[in-house]
Amino acid sequence: MIGNLKHSFFQVFTITFLWVTLLLTFFFKDQTIQMGYLWNLAGIAFIAAMVFGVMYDALWNYFTLKPIWNIVISSTINILGGTAGVWLFSEEMFHFIAPWFPGMWLLSIVLHTIAFYFYARMDSKKKAEELNKILK
Amino acid sequence: MKVTFETDASMERSLAKVVTNPAEQQRWEEIDKAISHLERQLVVINPKNNRNVQIQPSSILAIESEDRMCNIRVISGESYLLGKRLKYVEEDMDSSHFLKINNSTIINVKHIKAFAATDHARIQVELKDGSSYYVSRYYIKNFRGKLS
Numbered sequence: 430m431i432g433n434l435k436h437s438f439f440q441v442f443t444i445t446f447l448w449v450t451l452l453l454t455f456f457f458k459d460q461t462i463q464m465g466y467l468w469n470l471a472g473i474a475f476i477a478a479m480v481f482g483v484m485y486d487a488l489w490n491y492f493t494l495k496p497i498w499n500i501v502i503s504s505t506i507n508i509l510g511g512t513a514g515v516w517l518f519s520e521e522m523f524h525f526i527a528p529w530f531p532g533m534w535l536l537s538i539v540l541h542t543i544a545f546y547f548y549a550r551m552d553s554k555k556k557a558e559e560l561n562k563i564l565k
Numbered sequence: 566m567k568v569t570f571e572t573d574a575s576m577e578r579s580l581a582k583v584v585t586n587p588a589e590q591q592r593w594e595e596i597d598k599a600i601s602h603l604e605r606q607l608v609v610i611n612p613k614n615n616r617n618v619q620i621q622p623s624s625i626l627a628i629e630s631e632d633r634m635c636n637i638r639v640i641s642g643e644s645y646l647l648g649k650r651l652k653y654v655e656e657d658m659d660s661s662h663f664l665k666i667n668n669s670t671i672i673n674v675k676h677i678k679a680f681a682a683t684d685h686a687r688i689q690v691e692l693k694d695g696s697s698y699y700v701s702r703y704y705i706k707n708f709r710g711k712l713s
């Protein structure tokens with residue numbers, strides 16, 4: 430489990446770092462940045478890796494928590510990680526989208542409920558049937 | 566019956582292959598029974614009196630992690646302790662019969678009764694003694710090869 434989570438952490442970290450660098454190159458190519466801003470990029474990549482590489486993988490594949498806990502943990506960490514990522518990218522952008530945070534949080538809860546309750550229930554049913562067929 | 570032994574480096578460590586004449590096929594079941602009677606005994610601790618007890622691995626229903634030890638539940642309903650961490654127990658047990666189903670439980674696949682999807686969107690495995698455990702999605706793929 431730890432090995433797999435470590436692997437997915439570094440995979441998401443690398444992809445996010447390259448993706449944000451590509452976006453910056455594409456949209457802000459005429460702008461100069463301070464060397465210290467590279468740490469902001471590393472911070473964004475770290476947050477994405479923790480959220481998408483570790484948290485979701487652990488909650489979906491390894492843990493057997495009740496859906497309510499999966500929904501609370503994932504929607505909270507997702508929204509906090511998202512806002513922290515935006516703040517690291519640009520403080521100006523963070524203040525610009527700040528009024529939308531409550532709506533984003535609500536949308537996050539709705540989407541995580543669909544994933545961790547409705548989809549998970551369907552998936553569990555399908556997998557249980559499949560395993561029972563093998564048993565026979 | 567005369568028995569000869571050979572080695573084959575390409576075979577799995579916990580696998581033994583028995584080759585017989587087709588005429589001996591009806592005796593396969595008794596050969597299997599005879600071999601399974603010879604399985605290695607497991608030394609565990611009886612928590613009631615702290616004494617060591619030998620049990621047959623085939624009688625184990627489930628092995629659950631308990632701090633630095635493991636709790637072993639057997640068919641008779643008794644529970645024993647094993648002074649090892651679950652990850653080391655997993656390495657020692659015969660992987661064709663024992664499977665990890667979540668971060669803290671290993672079960673004996675021979676004692677599986679059925680699988681069920683619970684109301685809380687989780688998958689449960691029911692054992693022949695009526696007990697049940699949650700199965701992590703990651704470990705489900707391990708069942709496919711072992712149950713068929």
